[in-house]
Amino acid sequence: xxxxxxxxxxxxNFLKTKDASQLQLFLRVEPPLPDQFLQLSQExxxxxxxxxxxxxxxxxxxxEAEDGNSEVGGAWPGFLAFLREYLxxxxxxxxxxxxxxxxxxxxxxxxxxxxxxxxxxxxxxxxATIQLSSTLARLAxxxxxxxxxxRKLVKIADVDQExxxxxxxxxxxSIQRAFTMCLTERTANRxxxxxxxxxxxxxxxxxxxxxMVLRLLFQCKKTRLANQMFTNISQNSPPLGxxxxxxxxxxxxxxxxxxxxxxxxxYAAQCLQSAYDQCHAKCLSQRRSILIFLISANMILGRxxxxxxxxxxxxxxxxxxxxxxxxxxxxxNMIAFKQAVGPECGNEEWLFQHGVLLQLxxxxxxxxxxxxxxxxxxxxxxxxxxxxxxxxxxxxxxxxVAAAQYCQKLLEGWxxxxxxxxxxxxxxMHPNSLFMKTPDLIVPPEGPRKLGAQQGMVFGxxxxxxxxxxxxxxxxVQQDLLHGFIxxxxxxxxxxxxxxxxGPLNAGFPPVWETLKARAxxxxxxGEIPGWVQxxxxxxxxxxxxxxxxxxxxxxxx
Amino acid sequence: MSAAPxxxxxxxxxxxxxxxxxxxxxDAKPAAxxxxxxxxxxxxxxxxxxxDTEVPGDNTHLWEExxxxxxxxxxxxxxxxxxxxKVEAGKxx
Numbered sequence: 001x002x003x004x005x006x007x008x009x010x011x012x013n014f015l016k017t018k019d020a021s022q023l024q025l026f027l028r029v030e031p032p033l034p035d036q037f038l039q040l041s042q043e044x045x046x047x048x049x050x051x052x053x054x055x056x057x058x059x060x061x062x063x064e065a066e067d068g069n070s071e072v073g074g075a076w077p078g079f080l081a082f083l084r085e086y087l088x089x090x091x092x093x094x095x096x097x098x099x100x101x102x103x104x105x106x107x108x109x110x111x112x113x114x115x116x117x118x119x120x121x122x123x124x125x126x127x128a129t130i131q132l133s134s135t136l137a138r139l140a141x142x143x144x145x146x147x148x149x150x151r152k153l154v155k156i157a158d159v160d161q162e163x164x165x166x167x168x169x170x171x172x173x174s175i176q177r178a179f180t181m182c183l184t185e186r187t188a189n190r191x192x193x194x195x196x197x198x199x200x201x202x203x204x205x206x207x208x209x210x211x212m213v214l215r216l217l218f219q220c221k222k223t224r225l226a227n228q229m230f231t232n233i234s235q236n237s238p239p240l241g242x243x244x245x246x247x248x249x250x251x252x253x254x255x256x257x258x259x260x261x262x263x264x265x266x267y268a269a270q271c272l273q274s275a276y277d278q279c280h281a282k283c284l285s286q287r288r289s290i291l292i293f294l295i296s297a298n299m300i301l302g303r304x305x306x307x308x309x310x311x312x313x314x315x316x317x318x319x320x321x322x323x324x325x326x327x328x329x330x331x332x333n334m335i336a337f338k339q340a341v342g343p344e345c346g347n348e349e350w351l352f353q354h355g356v357l358l359q360l361x362x363x364x365x366x367x368x369x370x371x372x373x374x375x376x377x378x379x380x381x382x383x384x385x386x387x388x389x390x391x392x393x394x395x396x397x398x399x400x401v402a403a404a405q406y407c408q409k410l411l412e413g414w415x416x417x418x419x420x421x422x423x424x425x426x427x428x429m430h431p432n433s434l435f436m437k438t439p440d441l442i443v444p445p446e447g448p449r450k451l452g453a454q455q456g457m458v459f460g461x462x463x464x465x466x467x468x469x470x471x472x473x474x475x476x477v478q479q480d481l482l483h484g485f486i487x488x489x490x491x492x493x494x495x496x497x498x499x500x501x502x503g504p505l506n507a508g509f510p511p512v513w514e515t516l517k518a519r520a521x522x523x524x525x526x527g528e529i530p531g532w533v534q535x536x537x538x539x540x541x542x543x544x545x546x547x548x549x550x551x552x553x554x555x556x557x558x
Numbered sequence: 559m560s561a562a563p564x565x566x567x568x569x570x571x572x573x574x575x576x577x578x579x580x581x582x583x584x585d586a587k588p589a590a591x592x593x594x595x596x597x598x599x600x601x602x603x604x605x606x607x608x609x610d611t612e613v614p615g616d617n618t619h620l621w622e623e624x625x626x627x628x629x630x631x632x633x634x635x636x637x638x639x640x641x642x643x644k645v646e647a648g649k650x651x
Contacts, residue, residue, distance in 0.1 A: 281611055308616040331627060379638055
C-alpha cells in the first residue's frame with residue numbers, strides 16, 4: 001500500500017474520531033521529521049505532479065462528512081483544499097531555498113486557517129493550525145535576520161514601486177486572521193467559558209495566536225498595529241487567567257512592552273510584574289527579558305531595584321546597567337546621570353539595543369531635576385529659629401540657576417585653576433586655604449566641550465538661566481513632583497503644607513512613586529489595564545453586538 | 559538554560575505506539591542559537607503551577623520606593639555647596 005494512501009486513510013480516521021492531536025502530529029512540516037515524510041514526498045513527486053489528479057485521490061480516500069450531521073466527524077471542502085495544499089507542499093518543498101519555503105508555508109498556513117473557519121468541524125484543525133503558524137512565524141523571524149536571503153524580495157518590491165509589507169509583517173497579518181477567528185467565535189455561553197471552566201471552542205487558541213502575532217509585530221517594529229488586537233481582546237476574550245501559564249506570561253510580557261512603548265509606564269509595570277511573578281523559576285532567559293523592561297518601567301515610576309535582586313541569577317548582570325542611573329537620581333547629580341545614560345559608562349549601546357534607553361533618558365531626567373532642586377534646597381534652606389514661624393519654606397530660583405550653571409560648566413569640561421601658591425610651596429597647602437574662597441572653574445585650554453542637544457543641562461551648550469529654571473520648576477509642580485507654588489515676582493518656589501506634612505522636605509518633595517501611583521490610580525477608569533482581561537465579560541460591557549449570521553439579507557435563500 | 563521538563567515527551571511517547579509516522583525524540587524546538595539576546599524565548603513547557611514560580615530569597619523587598627538621600631557630605635554636594643556660598647555672598651553684597 002503506497003504511503004500516501006496510508007497517510008490519507010489515517011487522516012480520514014482522525015477526522016471521524018475527532019482526534020485533533022493525532023491530526024496535528026500527522027500534519028507537521030518542521031524538520032527534523034521521520035523518514036515517512038521523505039517517502040511521502042518522493043511518492044508525490046513520482047505520481048502526483050498533476051494537482052487535479054491529487055485532488056481526486058484525496059476526495060476518494062477522505063470522504064466529506066454528511067451534511068448537517070455534526071455527531072460523526074469527516075472532511076469538509078475547506079479541509080480538502082488544505083490537504084491538497086499540504087501534499088503539494090511536500091511534493092514541491094525545497095528546504096534549501098528558505099524564501100520559497102516561506103511562501104509555500106504561508107499559503108499552507110492560510111489554507112489551514114480557512115479550514116479552521118468552518119463553524120462545525122473547524123475546531124479539529126486548531127492544534128494543527130497553531131503548529132503550522134508557529135513554524136511559519138519562526139521561519140519569518142529567522143529570515144528577518146538574514147538580509148542576504150531577503151534581498152531578492154526587496155528588489156521585487158522596488159520594481160512594484162509601492163510600499164510593500166515586509167515578510168514579517170505579512171506573516172503577522174496571516175496569523176492575525178486565525179487570532180480574530182478564535183476571538184470572535186460565537187460560543188454557546190456569552191462569556192466564552194465552557195461548563196468545565198475553560199475557554200470554550202476555538203477561544204482556547206486566542207493567546208497562542210496573539211503571542212505569535214505580537215512577537216512578529218515587535219520584530220518588525222510595527223507595534224501600533226497591535227492596538228486593535230488589544231482593544232478586541234479587551235472586549236471579547238475570556239479572562240487571561242484561564243489560559244496556560246506559558247501563554248499568560250508571554251502575553252503579559254508583550255502587553256507590558258506595548259504599554260512601555262506607548263509611555264504608559266504604570267500599566268507596563270503592572271503587566272510585567274505579573275509576568276515576572278508567574279514565570280517559571282527555572283526559565284531564566286524569559287525572567288531576564290521581562291526584568292529588563294520591568295526595571296526600566298519601575299525606575300521611571302520612581303521605584304529602584306533593591307539588593308534582593310543580587311542573588312537572582314537572571315538579574316546578576318542587569319543591575320549594574322541600572323544602578324548608576326538610580327544613584328544619579330538619588331543624588332540629583334545631573335553629571336553622573338548624563339554619564340550613566342551616555343557613552344562614557346558603556347551601557348548606552350546595551351540600553352539602546354534593548355529598547356529602553358530613550359525612555360530612561362527622557363523620563364528619568366525629570367526625576368534628576370526633582371532631586372537636584374531638593375539638593376539645592378537642602379544646601380541653602382535655613383531652618384527658622386522660631387519654631388512657630390508661619391513663613392513658608394522657599395527655594396530661591398537664583399540658587400538653582402547658580403547650581404545648574406555650575407553643573408553645565410562641569411559638563412562642558414571646565415576645570416579648577418592650578419593654584420600657583422600651592423604649586424610654589426611644593427604641594428603644601430596655604431595655611432589660610434580653609435578660609436579662602438574656592439576659585440571659579442575656568443574654561444579648558446581647548447575650549448568648552450561641544451555638547452549635543454541632550455548632553456547639556458537644558459539644551460547643548462545653552463547656559464541655564466532664570467527663565468529656564470522657573471520653567472523646569474513649574475513643570476515639576478505641574479507633575480505633582482514638587483508640592484508648592486512659584487512666586488514669579490520674588491523668584492522663589494514656596495513649599496506648601498510643611499507643618500502638616502512633617503517638614504519642608506517631605507512636604508515639598510513627595511516620594512516619586514507615591515505621587516505617580518496616586519495619579520495613575522486617579523486616571524484609571526475601571527481599574528482594568530487595557531488589553532488585560534482579568535474578569536469575565538458578561539456581555540453588558542456596551543460592546544457592539546455582532547449580527548453576522550443572524551441578520552441575513554432578504555432573499556439570500558438561507 | 560536548565561529547562562523545565564520537555565512538554566512533547568509524553569505526547570510523543572504515545573505517538574510511537576499508535577503512529578508510525580512520528581518519532582519519539584524529534585519534537586525538540588529548533589536551535590536556540592538563532593535567537594538573539596533580547597528575544598523572548600518560547601517556553602519549554604506549556605503550563606506550570608504557582609509553586610514552580612517560587613524563588614528562594616527575599617521576595618517582598620524587590621523595589622525601593624523611598625530613596626531620597628539627605629547626606630550632603632559627598633563630593634558633588636560639597637562642590638555645589640561651595641558654589642552656592644558664592645551666590646550667597648553675592649546676594650549680601
